[in-house]
């Protein structure tokens with residue numbers, strides 16, 4: 437009887453130690469994935485790549501400004517998009533940020549569709565005419581290990597994207613342009 441209790445105690449101590457090891461490994465091995473927006477897998481107009489001295493990697497993608505610029509919250513004029521294939525190294529909760537440049541309050545968002553999930557509005561903040569990371573606290577998403585697709589799609593003309601970033605470190609907030617991590621980015625053959 438007593439040896440049974442001792443064995444149970446030893447087992448629970450071993451389990452606790454295992455939990456601690458797993459938790460420590462998780463926080464120490466935070467994943468950060470940085471993708472240049474111009475390194476898409478595929479692109480469809482009116483989403484377009486632009487070379488630029490002020491963009492990270494010398495390029496960004498955008499929905500070009502229309503003449504006249506759209507000033508109502510109507511449907512997008514086309515379904516232009518850029519599609520990315522990212523090989524996520526470990527399952528977990530990730531925060532997603534985009535380094536964006538918005539024209540104005542009617543040119544400050546994309547639709548973002550991850551895998552087969554419904555598209556969400558990405559951006560729509562009030563910072564215009566300057567590169568900045570959005571959303572401020574990141575978009576919290578759950579990802580399995582393996583390949584996932586990220587589709588930034590036309591919602592408003594005048595919206596630009598330079599990079600996007602995924603991290604399991606939920607306290608991390610990007611400030612300036614980041615160094616790309618090409619090992620996670622799948623490009624066409």
Ligand SMILES: [Ca+2]
Pocket residue numbers: 472473474491492493494495496597598599
């Ligand atoms: Ca870029």
